[in-house]
Amino acid sequence: MSGARSAACPECLRRAWLVGSLSGHIEKAAADAPGSRAHELLALSDERLVRAVARARAGSILRGAADRDPRRLLEAVAGAGAWACCRHDGRYPSGLADLRDAPAVLFGRGDPALLGELVPDGAVTIVGTRRPSGYGRELATSLAREVAAAGVGVVSGMALGIDSRAHAGALEAGGFTVAVLGNGVDIAYPASSRQLYAQIAERGLVISELPPGTAARRWSFPARNRIMAALSAMTVVVEAREPSGSLITAEFAQELGRQLGAVPGRVGTSSAAGTNGLLRDGAAVIRGAGDVLDALLPIGAEARRGAFSPRGPALDAGLGRVLELVEGGAGTPDALARASGLEPGALASALVQLELSGYLRSDTAGRYERTPLEAPEHP
Amino acid sequence: MFALARTFALVGVEAEPVYVEVDIGGGLPSFTIVGLPDAAVRESRERVRSALRNSGFKYPEHRITVNLAPADVRKAGPGFDLAIAAAILAATGQLPQAVVDNYAMAGELALDGAIRPAPGALAMAEGARGWGLRGVAVAPPDATQAALVAGLEVVPVEHVTRLRELGEGSLEPVARVEPPAPDDDLPDLADLRGHPVLRSCLEIAAAGAHSLLLIGPPGGGKTLALQRLPSLLPPLSPQELIEVTRIAGVCGENGGPRLRRPFRAPHHTISGRALVGGGSPPRPGEVTRAHRGVLFLDELGEFRRDALEALRVPLEQGSVTISRTSGTVSLPSRFMLVAASNPCPCGHGEDSGECDCHPGAVTRYRAKLSGALADRIDISLSVEPPPAEELLEDGVEDSAGVRERVLAARRRQEERLGPGRTNAEMTPGEVRRHCELDPQARQVLERGHRQLRLSARGWDRCLRLARTIADLAGAERITPDHVRRALSARRPVDP
Secondary structure, three states, X not given: OOHHHOEOXXXXXXXXXXXXXXXXXXXXXXXXXXXXXXXHHHOOOHHHHHHHHOHHXXXXXXXXXXXXXHHHHHHHHHHOOOEXXXXXXXXXXXXXXXXOXXXXXXXXXXXXXXXXXXXXXXXXXXXXXXXOOHHHHHHHHHHHXXXXXXXXXXXXXXXXXXXXXXXXXXXXXXXXXXXXXXXXOOOOOOHHHHHHHHHHHHHOEEEEOOOOOOXXXXXXXXXXXXXXXXXXXXXXXXXXXOOOHHHHHHHHHHHOOXXXXXXXXXXXXXXXXXXXXXXXXXXXXOOOHHHHHHHHOOOOHHHHOOOOOOEOOOOOHXXXXXXXXXXXXXXOHHHHHHHHXXXXXXXXXXHHHHHHOOOEEEOOOOOEEEOOOEOXXXX | OEEEXXXXXXEOOEEEEEEEEEEEEOOOOEEEEEOOEOHHHHOHHHHHHHHHHHOOOOOOOOEEEEEEEOXXXXXXXXXXXXXXXHHHHHHXXXXXXXXXXXEEEEOEEOOOOEEEOXXXXXXXXXXXXXXXXXXXXXXXXXXXXXXXXXXXXXXXXXXXXXXXXXXXXXXXXXXXXXXXXOOOOOOOHHHOOOOHHHHHXXXXXXXXXXXXXXXXXXXXXXHHXXXXXXXXXXXXXXXXXXHHHHHHHHOOOOOOOOOOOOEEOOOXXXXXXXXXXXXXXXXXXXXXXXXXXXXXXXXXXXXXXXXXXXOHXXXXXXXXXXXXXXXXXXXXXXXXXXXXXXXXXXXXXXXXXXXXXXXXXXXXXXXXXXXXXXXXXXXXXXXXXXOHHHHHOOOOOOXXXXXXXXXXXXXXXXXXXXXXXXXXXXXXXXXXXXXXXXXXXXXXXXXXXXXXXXXXXXXXHHHHHHHHHHHHOOOOOEOHHHHXXXXXXXXXXXX
């Protein structure tokens, strides 16, 4: 990584640094509604922004911003192992142009040439709760894996939970993935995701509108959500609570006229309350990678249908019955034994057979869950 | 004037012989105890002086020196009082020399001369027999316990004046009695309704002494179920009964023999040392007190990490070795581990979609369940509260019926492995010898091992469990179904 790979004009760099240095002031000004308020603030010109968030010191802040030496700023970027790309550069992602408050500069890690691949029609944004259910985790992974395998980039926010699973799924498939951070790109946050961060930076892109070294703030996460929404033609929410940062991303996607999809969850489950609400409000139902690809690339959808839903081995009636009970919501072995009337030994044997065939998985507490693997049509 | 009495110091769960030497010489009246006494032993002189004066003996107003030999073993506790008093009486001619020569003594003195129980009566009785003595004199509550040792006179003395009668031979030793059968008032499995799989897991765990972990939200019946485990276990064999009673005695539980397997349920705030034993002189911890019985850790995720880590060795080896500069002590710890835990701190479970815990807190909590300890758990099961109508279920089997099958399975294991041994304790060599799989069963295990990501230890654990399941079914060979049943009981793996 070197400064030579950066392409940013002095004005844009100054603007980016101004936003970074005002981070604390924006935090205070946007305290009441971090999402929408920061969005409005970032759309303001330099001068009006400074007056809006730091009226008392506006003069000195503006003078300080004008005095910044762009060469020193570029050196700082290179020193952090990052590059910068301003909105006047040809590689600046086209999707961001739709934003009223498009970032002046994108800072990034990873190969800047990959920016060329980041076109809305070739990417999907997958987001969701930091505390997913096992079902949500699994779906986020497989969804990302399969769309990435089909050559679609996966954009997400590297948060714990769904976001991390989406990145991991895309990496598993050897696909292209972009992490949009709410802090400087030289900071791996959360720290426990350091390994994932390194992998994304090596094989995909880690980007942010904030200059290297800027720490995360409450306002900066909702603000980066608008970038995530703008980068792709479709945002898919896998699981979201109510309220939730993922719902903010969904809102941005709708404002921008992007497609919005949500994965249906069990009614009454709090981790799916947000996504089920989106579905009621008209979001597209996402059952798997096929639905995403159909929406993104409408041509040839028929031909692809089925290609992404592998089917498992045939099941006899007994195993089929147990599988139905798990689908019906019985999760613990006790509940399954009661519902099936099977003797514990026979039930255990059936569950292990279903698990080994890939139809079931046991979650961290030992409850059984259905995997997305589909059973063959009735024999 | 000199006299010698005999008593014991407790080191771990053994009683080490100790000579109490008393020298009474000229000089200003004083009373000194040497030979590594702790504070309680040093205070013995106040109790001994008052007890002798208040029970009509003459207390020598001279310079008294007491030496507890060997001098390099730490002496702890008030149990040395009686032997010190007896040695003083013998040295001053108030007690025949034969008494202190033939009997070892242990007991704490009250100021009026009454004798209170001291820890470790059974251990001391065994020590006295090994020492070649005729008998032991202990407080009456300790006598029933000490009388488990054959070939030894156990004389109950409730007051220091009775030592005279001991010299005259007019004190009756307690008769050695066969321990009675334990009464059957344990919590019964009939109370556990609506949990067919949980019942069968309890049965398998009891049959092979396998460790068991139940995970589920509060109120699901985990604790209720595990408290019913003792009613499924076989009774103690005579040898085990002595081991268990000896440990209980050393830990200060006086009274008669322990008839039941211990069921220890330490609170989750327990320290590692209190759990596995330690200190100087080394004291048994909960794992030793649970020897031949059950160690129940409720709220496993709340236990301190270091305490759980410390459990690994005793679980694996069946004993705890504590090294001190003064030497090494080995404490037995062959227990069955059972545990219950919420799936996460809030109790809903990370995967439920209802969990409100911070992701980091869940990770830390789970690390305790899925860490190195979990690799030593044979059976784990998710337990949730059954629907209300199931609680009225009729005709559930009670403990007696299940225990019959458990006993039959244990007999098969003893025939194969030797007395008192269980499938859970099989060494890797024994696993190879006794858990042969036919090609079909082997294929199931190999597939499970590969797809369910079992560790190498998990492979053997699965075989031991399959062996128990086959034993319960009365089968000589392990079938593919037995292996599947064992695979289904393995711990949940990380996603």
